[in-house]
Amino acid sequence: MNFVVLCSGRGSNLAALLDAHEAGRLGGAEPVAVVCDGHHAGALNVARERGVYATFVPRTAYHANREGFERRLLEVLAPFRVDLVVLAGFLRILGPTFLSAFPQRVINVHPALLPAFPGQGVWADEIRYGVRLSGATVHFVDEGVDTGPIIVQGAVPVLEGDGPDELAGRIRAVEHLILPQAVRWLAEGRLEVSGREVRLAGQGPAGRPGALIWPPLDHEGGKVLKFS
Numbered sequence: 065m066n067f068v069v070l071c072s073g074r075g076s077n078l079a080a081l082l083d084a085h086e087a088g089r090l091g092g093a094e095p096v097a098v099v100c101d102g103h104h105a106g107a108l109n110v111a112r113e114r115g116v117y118a119t120f121v122p123r124t125a126y127h128a129n130r131e132g133f134e135r136r137l138l139e140v141l142a143p144f145r146v147d148l149v150v151l152a153g154f155l156r157i158l159g160p161t162f163l164s165a166f167p168q169r170v171i172n173v174h175p176a177l178l179p180a181f182p183g184q185g186v187w188a189d190e191i192r193y194g195v196r197l198s199g200a201t202v203h204f205v206d207e208g209v210d211t212g213p214i215i216v217q218g219a220v221p222v223l224e225g226d227g228p229d230e231l232a233g234r235i236r237a238v239e240h241l242i243l244p245q246a247v248r249w250l251a252e253g254r255l256e257v258s259g260r261e262v263r264l265a266g267q268g269p270a271g272r273p274g275a276l277i278w279p280p281l282d283h284e285g286g287k288v289l290k291f292s
């Protein structure tokens with residue numbers, strides 16, 4: 065399964081994917097290209113340092129022309145036999161022109177527990193709102209903003225004194241675990257989508273699920289309760 069990664073920023077999720085690939089943890093998924101929407105994106109260097117083809121389609125050249133931008137993206141991807149598109153910090157909303165080329169084959173990582181806090185720059189909003197738990201979500205991309213069927217989520221506590229950067233860093237550590245895992249499940253053909261529901265076939269050697277309660281209860285640590 066060939067995948068491309070679309071990025072706008074530093075590319076830490078891209079690096080996590082490439083690490084997982086090098087470690088043989090992507091279940092046969094092969095990164096074939098990285099495409100950024102500007103030439104400053106750090107992700108371009110991350111890719112090139114690892115020997116993965118990287119290029120950019122400048123979003124500024126397609127200001128109010130989303131369709132033109134998406135058509136150009138498709139042209140850039142055409143030479144690669146792309147089975148999966150991974151959005152890893154890609155700051156453009158993709159519409160029907162792009163998505164119809166990859167039905168149920170585009171996934172995104174989002175730094176919140178969707179459907180709470182969709183959109184960009186959510187960390188400050190989460191802190192202002194006073195949520196105690198946040199986290200990361202990997203989901204299929206549909207035409208809405210962060211609305212597609214959810215594949216996997218991971219929760220983290222919001223700690224006293226957190227600013228957006230501290231919270232983003234804690235969430236990012238979870239993103240780096242769940243995004244490569246989702247790619248692996250897709251490569252192994254283990255995800256089945258039916259409406260909003262995503263089923264994972266053949267659970268691995270999973271531990272028992274637990275509850276994360278934050279702030280912690282007086283008599284226990286942060287992780288309590290085990291379910292069978």
Ligand code: GRF
Nearest residue numbers: 073074075076077153173175
């Ligand atoms: C991540 O927090 C991701 O959830 C969001 O953009 C950020 C990208 O970070 N969509 P990086 O470029 O992978 O470091």
